[in-house]
Amino acid sequence: MSVGWLLLVLVAAVGLAAVFARKILRRLRRVRRLENSEASVAKAVADGRLPRATGEALLQHLEGLRRECSEEKGS
Amino acid sequence: MRIGIDAGRALHGFGGVATYTRQLVNGLARHAPRHEIVIFDLDRGIHRREAFERVLGVLPSSVQSAKVSSFELAGVDVFHAPGFVMPPPGAPHSVFTLHDLTVLSHPDCHTLDNRVRTMVSIAEALTRGATLIGVSRATRAEAVRLLSLSGETVEVVPPILDPRFTPGGNDELDGAALERLGIDGPFCLAVGSLEPRKNLARLLDAWQMLPEELRDDHLLVVVASAGWLRGGLRGRLRDLEREGSVHMLTRVAGLDLAALYRRARLVVFPSLAEGFGLPVAEAMACGAPVVTSDLSSMPEVAAGAAVLVDPEDADAIANGVRRVLEQTELRRDLREHGPELAQRFSAEAVVPRLLEVYQRAVQRSNV
Numbered sequence: 001m002s003v004g005w006l007l008l009v010l011v012a013a014v015g016l017a018a019v020f021a022r023k024i025l026r027r028l029r030r031v032r033r034l035e036n037s038e039a040s041v042a043k044a045v046a047d048g049r050l051p052r053a054t055g056e057a058l059l060q061h062l063e064g065l066r067r068e069c070s071e072e073k074g075s
Numbered sequence: 076m077r078i079g080i081d082a083g084r085a086l087h088g089f090g091g092v093a094t095y096t097r098q099l100v101n102g103l104a105r106h107a108p109r110h111e112i113v114i115f116d117l118d119r120g121i122h123r124r125e126a127f128e129r130v131l132g133v134l135p136s137s138v139q140s141a142k143v144s145s146f147e148l149a150g151v152d153v154f155h156a157p158g159f160v161m162p163p164p165g166a167p168h169s170v171f172t173l174h175d176l177t178v179l180s181h182p183d184c185h186t187l188d189n190r191v192r193t194m195v196s197i198a199e200a201l202t203r204g205a206t207l208i209g210v211s212r213a214t215r216a217e218a219v220r221l222l223s224l225s226g227e228t229v230e231v232v233p234p235i236l237d238p239r240f241t242p243g244g245n246d247e248l249d250g251a252a253l254e255r256l257g258i259d260g261p262f263c264l265a266v267g268s269l270e271p272r273k274n275l276a277r278l279l280d281a282w283q284m285l286p287e288e289l290r291d292d293h294l295l296v297v298v299a300s301a302g303w304l305r306g307g308l309r310g311r312l313r314d315l316e317r318e319g320s321v322h323m324l325t326r327v328a329g330l331d332l333a334a335l336y337r338r339a340r341l342v343v344f345p346s347l348a349e350g351f352g353l354p355v356a357e358a359m360a361c362g363a364p365v366v367t368s369d370l371s372s373m374p375e376v377a378a379g380a381a382v383l384v385d386p387e388d389a390d391a392i393a394n395g396v397r398r399v400l401e402q403t404e405l406r407r408d409l410r411e412h413g414p415e416l417a418q419r420f421s422a423e424a425v426v427p428r429l430l431e432v433y434q435r436a437v438q439r440s441n442v
Contacts, residue, residue: 030191037195044202053223058198061179061221065191072187 027069034066076110078103078433079151079167082140083116084158085130086123089300089326090268091353092174095210095234096157099429100131102235102422104138107430112138113149117160120144153433153440159196161203168440170432171200172208173229175350176217177272184272184347197222206436208232210351213372230432233376234351236420239330242362242410244337252334256324262294263396264339264363266332266354267346269302269309274345274368274386276308279315281345281392289400290320293340298324298332336361341399341406344368345386352376356420359413364406366395378419380412 038059045055080103085096103112114127120143127140141149147165154162157172178190185193200207201222207229209215215229253259267273275297282295297312315321327335336342342358343366355376358365367373369383377383382405384395399406418424 026188030188033195034191037198040202041198049204050202051223051225054201057221057223058194058201061194062198065187065194068187069191 027072030069031066034062034069038062038066076153076430076433076437077113077149077151078107078110079113079115079146079149079154079162081117081154081156081158081160081162082114082127082131083118083160086116086126087118089328091351092158094237094328094353095172095174097131098235098237098422099155099157100134100138102426103429104135106422106426108135108137110137110430113151114138114140115143115146115149115162117143117156117158117162153436155433156200156205159193161196161199161205164203168436169200169203169205170208170436171197171205172210173197173214173218173350174210175214175348176221177348177350179221180217181272181348184270206230206432206439208432210234211372211375213375214350230435232428232432233420233425234353234356235422235425236353236356236360236417237329237333238422239333240336240357240360240417241333242337242360242414244334244361248330249334249337252331253338256327256331256335258294258296258322258335258338260294261292261340262296262322262338263400264296264298264335264342264358265344266298266342266357267344268300271306272347272349273299273302274347275299276306276311277386277389278343278345278392279311279321280389281396282320284389284393285397289397293400294322295320296322296324296335296339298327298335300325332357333361336363339363341366341396343392343396344373345384345392346371346373347386349373355381356417360417360420362410362414364399364409365413366392366399378416380409380416382409 041055041058044050045052082096082100084092122140122142124140128134151167153168154166155170178185178193209229209231210233212231215231218224218229219226265278312323316323336358341364344354345368348371352373355365355367355373359380365381367377367381368386374383382395382399385391
């Protein structure tokens, strides 16, 4: 195999790894944002700044999204 | 009162939120001269008066722009977040516009990224005690249903319509606009982004169900920005365009869009869910007969001056379009009533209500 081909394969592998890493990072960032948001909602309910019913509804939606993000395949 | 507004979305976007923001700033600048407005770009954090002026038009001296880094120095009394982005901590009391809750009611119509971003910012607005503006009673009802909010926590204030959307255009200018856009002859108009919620695929099904003579006599003009989750829609539109039954346009706004509304035989907007439904109000303001959905906020916006159809049923959409195209008297009736009813969304009608909400927000923050 020529050096040119080897370089091409290397560049393709690096490119694929970068795309994959970017997707994982994006997923982690989303999960972290959702976790932070859940913590703020729970604190606001505990402090009495947010009605319990609204807090529970928000937590349910945020948790659902977080589960979806964690289970998400390849994106 | 010194009112801070995040006008960033007006600079970077092209959809409903960008239009809402542009008209919010313009409406306040024109109709609340006793108040000062400070505009920010929360997305980028930078101050670009020229960029704001290019997008928003000539800004009066009561409108200033500031960097987000000098936020606290700007000394605003109340901050309006119209683009789903809350201001940094330390901001004064915020007013947050809830454009819709379709990320919860129609999750399949949104990308996961969009749903996360929207829900996180709604949660932030609620935990920081922001005053919520719902753009319609339907949106408020959705907030009550899906977020267990009490109705009185959401103030209903509709968007402000672009004042250029009027029934009486200049014939020569409108004709020139149509020529520039490549339209010759009678046409029906659909406006919205290429995303599943706008239901464009079903509209195309409905269009193909129309009697041949109606389709031969009318072009379907689709004004659509990029959107998401398009599936094969773009390809289908291209095929229909090649056949000559559809004419696709992107990024048409302002006077050109007003000309399209005024000259359209009808405007069809069969969206599956909206927070408001700007194209319905814009078309009515221009005196265009409207066919729209019988659910979500659309009946409220149309207030009787539109033909309502079931958006999940292509047959029903086709029948609605057919009725309007075939019944001259119905068309005349809709053309007559639309502009009058659209006055509810003029800056003259909306700005005083916005100022009341801001005033109450300031009072709340002083308690």
